[in-house]
Amino acid sequence: MINMSNLNLFKNIGVPLYLLIYLIIPYSAITETLKVDFIRNLENSLNKRDLEFIKKNFRNDENQNIPKQFSKIVNDFPDSKWKIKKLKSNIPHKEILRIKVSGEKIVNGKIHLLESNFDYIFSILNGKIDEGAIKNLFTTIRNDDKKIDINFQIPDKVLTGSKYDIDVILDKPLEEVIIAGAIKPHQANSFFEQEILLEPLASGGIFKMTRAPSKPGVQIWSGIIAHPQGMITFTKSIEIVDKI
Numbered sequence: 713m714i715n716m717s718n719l720n721l722f723k724n725i726g727v728p729l730y731l732l733i734y735l736i737i738p739y740s741a742i743t744e745t746l747k748v749d750f751i752r753n754l755e756n757s758l759n760k761r762d763l764e765f766i767k768k769n770f771r772n773d774e775n776q777n778i779p780k781q782f783s784k785i786v787n788d789f790p791d792s793k794w795k796i797k798k799l800k801s802n803i804p805h806k807e808i809l810r811i812k813v814s815g816e817k818i819v820n821g822k823i824h825l826l827e828s829n830f831d832y833i834f835s836i837l838n839g840k841i842d843e844g845a846i847k848n849l850f851t852t853i854r855n856d857d858k859k860i861d862i863n864f865q866i867p868d869k870v871l872t873g874s875k876y877d878i879d880v881i882l883d884k885p886l887e888e889v890i891i892a893g894a895i896k897p898h899q900a901n902s903f904f905e906q907e908i909l910l911e912p913l914a915s916g917g918i919f920k921m922t923r924a925p926s927k928p929g930v931q932i933w934s935g936i937i938a939h940p941q942g943m944i945t946f947t948k949s950i951e952i953v954d955k956i
Contacts, residue, residue, distance in 0.1 A: 751796050751797065751809075755795065759794055771837060788817075789817055791817070792813055792815030795812040795814075796809050798810075801833075803833065805835055806834065807834055808831055808833050809831065810829070811828075813826065813828040814828075822855040823855060824853055825853065825855070825858075826851070828849070828851035828852075830846050830851075830949070832847075833847060847930075848951075849948065849949035850864070850947070854944040855942045856941045859942065860941050861882065862880065862917075863879075863881040863882075864880055865877070865880075866880075868950065868951060869953055870950060870952060871924065871952075872927060872928055872953065872954050873923065875924075876924060876950075877921050878920045878921075878922060879920075880895070881917040891913050891938060892910040893910060893911070893913050893917070894908045894935055895908075895918050895935030896933070897933055898933070908934065910936060927952070930951055931950045931952055934946065934947045
């Protein structure tokens with residue numbers, strides 16, 4: 713059985729559900745073609761927490777917003793590490809980086825693991841990162857020592873106006889175990905700390921059918937699974953497109 717008083721754990725430790733929308737730091741004097749040196753310097757800047765570097769090398773309002781959000785993430789996971797690799801881009805005048813962020817910390821004797829993967833698509837204007845966008849974001853924070861056998865079936869991309877399923881499945885039989893959970897949508901670019909009210913789950917996970925917005929964009933879902941073995945929070949972005 714779950715001790716229901718533990719369901720506020722993630723709220724109490726300040727786990728960010730705004731997670732990872734402002735994580736990319738550019739390398740100054742970027743050329744029009746990304747090179748190996750750029751990737752290495754980008755990783756180093758992220759891992760060294762170089763906030764002044766951020767302020768100098770992002771265009772427009774982001775050079776104010778990024779340090780603020782970056783500091784929140786570093787405060788939550790001080791040892792977080794970034795790994796970056798360049799992907800081949802088929803989008804004219806755009807570059808694509810694949811970002812992996814990992815970290816851990818101990819709270820009340822339990823190890824909380826952060827894992828996040830996403831693609832960052834952007835252009836380069838006057839040697840600075842411009843018009844950046846996050847795609848294919850999937851983030852989990854869990855304190856179950858990966859003992860919960862969980863399967864996330866959430867699409868990366870769906871058509872405008874179409875119905876689609878969000879399934880978060882616990883693969884092992886639950887028998888008499890009680891689990892709780894919840895899932896909540898967000899607008900793109902509106903990541904912030906907020907409560908998600910947990911409810912007992914009669915079945916082995918979260919199963920939801922929803923409809924995509926009528927206009928192209930990004931839809932964000934955040935949720936929590938609470939289990940006797942521990943808790944898992946997740947955030948997933950879904951790209952809404954008018955053709956696939």
